[in-house]
Amino acid sequence: xxxxxxxxxxxxQKSLVAWLLxxxxxxxxxxxxxxxxxxxAHFGSGVGTFRSQVSPAPGWQKFRASYGxxxxxxxxxxxxxxxxxxxxxxxxxxxxxxxxxxxAADADHACAACHTVEDLAYGFVNSDRFDPGLGKRVSFEERxxxxxxxxxxxxxxxxxxxxxxxxxxLARAVAHHLQLSEGARRRRS
Amino acid sequence: xxxxxxxxLKLVLVVAALGALYLLAVRGHAERDALRQAAVELTPDCRxxxxxxxxxxxxxxxxxxxxxxxxxxxxxxxxxxEDVRAIQRGCNIFDDLQGYLAKGGPxxxxxANRFVRGTQTTCTHCHRGVGDRQDAAGNRLVGTNSMGxxxxxxxxxxxxxxxxxxxxxxxxxxxxxxxxGFKPNIADDVIRDVTAYSRFLAAALDLKIGNRYPEQGIDxxxxxxxxxxxxxxxxxxxxxxxxxxxxxGPQALGTVGQDRVLYPALAGPNAFSLDSRMxxxxxxxVMPGFICRNMPPGKExxxxxxxxxxxxxxxxxxxxxxxxxxxxxxxxxxxxxxxxMPPLTxxxxxxxxxGDPHDTAEAR
Numbered sequence: 001x002x003x004x005x006x007x008x009x010x011x012x013q014k015s016l017v018a019w020l021l022x023x024x025x026x027x028x029x030x031x032x033x034x035x036x037x038x039x040x041a042h043f044g045s046g047v048g049t050f051r052s053q054v055s056p057a058p059g060w061q062k063f064r065a066s067y068g069x070x071x072x073x074x075x076x077x078x079x080x081x082x083x084x085x086x087x088x089x090x091x092x093x094x095x096x097x098x099x100x101x102x103x104a105a106d107a108d109h110a111c112a113a114c115h116t117v118e119d120l121a122y123g124f125v126n127s128d129r130f131d132p133g134l135g136k137r138v139s140f141e142e143r144x145x146x147x148x149x150x151x152x153x154x155x156x157x158x159x160x161x162x163x164x165x166x167x168x169x170l171a172r173a174v175a176h177h178l179q180l181s182e183g184a185r186r187r188r189s
Numbered sequence: 190x191x192x193x194x195x196x197x198l199k200l201v202l203v204v205a206a207l208g209a210l211y212l213l214a215v216r217g218h219a220e221r222d223a224l225r226q227a228a229v230e231l232t233p234d235c236r237x238x239x240x241x242x243x244x245x246x247x248x249x250x251x252x253x254x255x256x257x258x259x260x261x262x263x264x265x266x267x268x269x270x271e272d273v274r275a276i277q278r279g280c281n282i283f284d285d286l287q288g289y290l291a292k293g294g295p296x297x298x299x300x301a302n303r304f305v306r307g308t309q310t311t312c313t314h315c316h317r318g319v320g321d322r323q324d325a326a327g328n329r330l331v332g333t334n335s336m337g338x339x340x341x342x343x344x345x346x347x348x349x350x351x352x353x354x355x356x357x358x359x360x361x362x363x364x365x366x367x368x369x370g371f372k373p374n375i376a377d378d379v380i381r382d383v384t385a386y387s388r389f390l391a392a393a394l395d396l397k398i399g400n401r402y403p404e405q406g407i408d409x410x411x412x413x414x415x416x417x418x419x420x421x422x423x424x425x426x427x428x429x430x431x432x433x434x435x436x437x438g439p440q441a442l443g444t445v446g447q448d449r450v451l452y453p454a455l456a457g458p459n460a461f462s463l464d465s466r467m468x469x470x471x472x473x474x475v476m477p478g479f480i481c482r483n484m485p486p487g488k489e490x491x492x493x494x495x496x497x498x499x500x501x502x503x504x505x506x507x508x509x510x511x512x513x514x515x516x517x518x519x520x521x522x523x524x525x526x527x528x529x530m531p532p533l534t535x536x537x538x539x540x541x542x543x544g545d546p547h548d549t550a551e552a553r
Binding site: 071072076077078081124125126128129130132136137139159160165168169172173175176179180181182183184185 | 250263264265266267268269270271272275340341343344345346353355375376381384385388389391392395396397398399400
């Protein structure tokens with residue numbers, strides 16, 4: 001008798017859901033659900049993938065002032081890419097976690113552990129050169145990919161990945177600030 | 190269930206096919222490696238350009254241009270033999286993409302012609318002076334599509350694609366639209382060598398990363414830079430016949446002779462596509478700017494802004510290949526027009542009274 005009662009209750013609930021969906025008009029309900037998800041993803045989720053703005057990492061404002069990023073505008077695609085490059089460079093384990101096994105517990109968990117951002121700029125203007133060690137011409141992007149796979153103990157992003165592109169954009173922005181030309185050599189102090 | 194020998198035979202065939210593909214790839218790689226190591230025979234313009242800029246292997250590079258224009262010199266990072274060859278090949282591709290001037294034909298240009306549909310395209314047609322045009326005094330000229338200046342300003346936002354456009358991606362766009370062709374892989378030697386050449390030009394000219402130089406891109410001419418008499422393709426057709434047809438041909442199909450392209454096609458199957466920024470119907474200011482700053486050769490800047498806009502407008506009315514964005518119907522229509530229009534136009538222009546409106550008995 002109890003089992004039969006339970007079945008009736010479930011059937012009643014199912015019919016209630018069906019009625020509710022019918023009453024709501026299913027296409028409209030689906031559209032509303034998608035819109036709600038998009039709004040939540042963009043404004044409420046806090047997940048970086050869903051936002052067009054880059055998460056402000058510590059030190060960014062000082063960096064942008066020191067390296068004259070405002071030359072490229074207060075905001076914009078280039079500046080945002082440079083900001084993402086900054087995050088990748090100084091907080092690699094957080095912002096490029098897909099491409100490194102390093103964690104905050106490791107001593108060298110960011111590009112900045114080995115390079116300065118000025119090294120990066122000089123590296124950029126001297127890239128696309130023959131590397132006797134590798135026996136071939138090596139682009140800046142390939143160097144970044146090799147860093148991810150080697151020193152960062154991780155995986156190789158594709159050439160098109162922002163994890164590579166934005167580091168190049170950062171290097172370009174810094175090279176502009178330093179007014180470097182192609183092949184510029186670093187003066188030894 | 191199939192008998193064992195049949196299954197075994199199938200397996201052997203699959204393995205053999207895969208093995209053959211592998212061997213083919215290994216052979217292709219070996220051929221490319223051999224070509225990378227081979228000495229490069231430069232085109233005459235590249236020989237002059239690279240010799241002027243003293244390109245050679247060495248630990249340091251000093252730009253003669255910098256010395257000549259500023260009286261000072263700077264030690265830059267030098268080039269390895271392999272870098273030098275890449276720069277030389279890049280210049281050759283730039284000057285002679287189709288390989289007309291190469292003894293070994295298109296092979297010496299990495300078969301760059303497989304990425305273009307026409308038989309005339311080469312980069313220097315638009316990027317004047319092998320990507321670095323100067324006057325006799327060595328002044329770099331405004332709006333000449335300089336490749337060195339383009340390299341230092343790469344990675345900026347591009348409103349047409351909605352991307353931060355790298356130098357390599359911009360080259361791909363040139364192949365697709367300006368050359369009415371196909372996109373090479375970003376890591377292809379065709380792209381990498383031209384990038385190497387652009388970067389060398391930037392070094393030789395001492396251009397700073399991220400700085401704007403007037404020779405970069407085209408000095409665009411908008412309608413507001415005219416007397417606002419309205420763009421008129423009929424007026425454009427008249428000026429074209431007067432000033433351009435001698436070189437580019439009466440129907441802008443280009444002039445080929447002495448085994449090379451003397452003047453490139455501006456319409457028809459060998460020309461840029463409807464998606465190219467050179468197409469006035471797509472971007473109103475680029476082609477007029479190019480014409481005013483670069484044409485006619487030797488008499489640059491002799492046309493006024495309105496004439497340049499009129500000529501560009503007229504050219505955009507001529508049939509040319511559709512781009513990727515137009516779809517199959519538009520492509521078929523353009524193909525039909527490219528076949529039908531030239532003989533029809535020739536016939537129409539041969540009729541009395543349909544030629545030059547000023548060529549009347551009274552005028553004669």
